[in-house]
Amino acid sequence: MNKYEVLIIDDEPQIGKLLRIILENNDFKVTLATSGKEGILLAANHSPDLIILDLGLPDISGHSVLKELRFWFTKSIIILSVQNSEEDIIQALDNGASDYLVKPFKTGELLARIRSSIRRNNHEDNQKVITCRELQIDFIARTIKKNGEVLKLTTTEYGLMALFFKNEGKVLTHQHILHEIWGVGFQNETQYLRVYIAQLRKKIEDNPDHPIYIVTESRVGYRFI
Amino acid sequence: MAFFKNIHHPKWKQYLISILLVFLISTTCFLLNEYIGNKTVALIFLVMVSFIALTFDILPVLLTATLSALIWNFFFIPPLFTFHINSAEDILMFFVYFAIAVVNAGFTFKIRKEEIKAREKEEKLKSIKLYNTLINCLSHELKTPISTIMASVDTMMEQEDKLSADVQKELLSEINTASIRLNRQVENLLNMNRLESGFLKLKFIWSDINELIFTVIQKLEPLKNEHSIIYKPSDELPLCKIDEGLIEQVLYNLVHNAIIYTPEGTTITIKFSVHDSHCKIIVSDNGPGIPKDELDHVFKKFYRVTGSKSGGTGLGLSIVKGFVSAHNGTVTVENLPKGCQFIVRIPCETSYINQLNNE
Structure with a gap:
């Protein structure tokens, strides 16, 4: 099997070195860029499977790099940054970041995010059935099964689950979910979302108070894992 | 010193209050002039100027002094309703009144200035003390976990072959705890800074x-x-x-x-x-x-x-x-x-x- 190539765009040599050690140790091929311009150039030359991008770069801001990359780069871009304000996170996700991880990060979490991002790269868009542990969605029959048993879901609940399954492992912002399910003009009606998520959790989670499928990303949104 | 008020009124308000006060007191005194006599009126005016000097800037106070002197001359010293003064005694009274009012204002103002200086010095000392406490706390809170991390790493690098697997694990766990603590401390400082810089914008x-x-x-x-x-x-x-x-x-x-x-x-x-x-x-x-x-x-x-x-x-x-x-x-x-x-x-x-x- 070919190794997946990861491009790291981060100006901190220590972080670069550390990421290289972690990733190479986990069978990834690593390329390192220390500025935004170099990063864009290397992304074009190497066409990596995934880019890890820092927001605080010396030459151009990470947000601009992200926007520029997104004109043509279709694979995953994970933001790895010390910026932890929800404005930054939401802005990056809106600009096409696949995921967001705040420094300091846990190695296990970073690897999990990288793997799920790469998996999504290779997702066939027209899969009819997706399974996630005990849950399974059938896009043709429009049903969701838990342990083989069909769950009774309303149309909206099914819509939410379908959105989650299609974006497995990815954080979805409140605004994005509201826009996708309820449409334009509902982006700020977070109370609907809260109520539906609470209802859905009661149906799909073993313990709705400690959800393991629909996980809360504080201040930002939800992640289906 | 605490007698002097800290409240600072805007300039225009000071002038307005001064003028209104002069008119209010002169009208009242004018109505009662028959009973109290013009020398008592001068004393009442002096008391008023002194009180204004306690809280207001020098210029409104001087205005009050001048205005009240003129009013006193015009409405209270015979011949009434002229600025002319007949008796030498009244002329003397008029200038003494004006001198006392101005000197009074000047002195009070000087005392207040001194007081402000003293307060600023006190505040400066206080903030230096607070700053020192802050630096002491900070260096302690930051250096403790850093010391743990450095010492553990040091031990692991230099005595690698002497350490049992258990001890190595323990050291790693110490490093982990210390890093979490260090991170929390920095988070707290950032939050504190967000609060104190006034840039905290709530998102409901x-x-x-x-x-x-x-x-x-x-x-x-x-x-x-x-x-x-x-x-x-x-x-x-x-x-x-x-x-x-x-x-x-x-x-x-x-x-x-x-x-x-x-x-x-x-x-x-x-x-x-x-x-x-x-x-x-x-x-x-x-x-x-x-x-x-x-x-x-x-x-x-x-x-x-x-x-x-x-x-x-x-x-x-x-x-x-x-x-x-x-x-x-x-x-x-x-x-x-x-x-x-x-x-x-x-x-x-x-x-x-x-x-x-x-x-």
Whole structure:
């Protein structure tokens, strides 16, 4: 099997070195860029499977790099940054970041995010059935099964689950979910979302108070894992 | 010195008040002139100028002195309704009055200036003291975990072959704890800075407080050791419109505080309820409580309860207070028969759309 190539765009040599050690140790091929311009150039030359991008770069801001990359780069871009304000996170996700991880990060979490991002790269868009542990969605029959048993879901609940399954492992912002399910003009009606998520959790989670499928990303949104 | 007021009125207000006061007193005196005589009027004017000098700037005071002297001359010294003065005694009186008023104003102003200087010096000293405390606390709080990390790494690099696998594991776990502590300290400092810089902008969104509480409990799971954290959710609760990030931090700090400062094995209880126009979060523990005379101080920056063990930052509760105040809410602490409880009250909009009938 070919190794997946990861491009790291981060100006901190220590972080670069550390990421290289972690990733190479986990069978990834690593390329390192220390500025935004170099990063864009290397992304074009190497066409990596995934880019890890820092927001605080010396030459151009990470947000601009992200926007520029997104004109043509279709694979995953994970933001790895010390910026932890929800404005930054939401802005990056809106600009096409696949995921967001705040420094300091846990190695296990970073690897999990990288793997799920790469998996999504290779997702066939027209899969009819997706399974996630005990849950399974059938896009043709429009049903969701838990342990083989069909769950009774309303149309909206099914819509939410379908959105989650299609974006497995990815954080979805409140605004994005509201826009996708309820449409334009509902982006700020977070109370609907809260109520539906609470209802859905009661149906799909073993313990709705400690959800393991629909996980809360504080201040930002939800992640289906 | 405290007699001098600290309130500073805007310039135009000072002039306005001065002029109004002069007219009010002169009118009153004019009506009573028959009974009190013009020399008493001069004394009353002097008292007025002195009082104005206590709070106002020098120019409005001089204006008051001049204006009252002229009015006194015009309306009270015979011949009335002219600026002309007949007797030498009255001329003398007029100039003495004016001189006393001006000197009086000048002296009071000088004293006030001195007082301001003294206060500024005192404040400067106070802030230097605070700065020193801050630097001391900071270097201690930052250097302790850094020392642990450096010493552990050092040991592992230099004595690699002498260390058993167990010891190595222990050292790694020390490094882990120290890094988490270091990170928390930096987070607290950043939060404090957000609060004090005045750049804190609240983002109110509809939040499910049940969910928020469970998120916090989950985040604290790795740190809680032998403590048990109890929260019984209720289905009937509405959504609340709050800044989720800040309230999560408030709750996190309160529970984390309870974990640090109560003995292992004790229970921390979270309660949440919604009232007419506010929601209430209570975090209680059954630890040793807080000494009565220190209850008022726990929210102060860098204040640590006497004899409390290390590991805290002295910032957690002041951030709680800051974030709650940013919501126009209140946070209070009281001792229980056993332990203590923090009560957070936050005014907020609520929404009872709990069941949506869907299509």
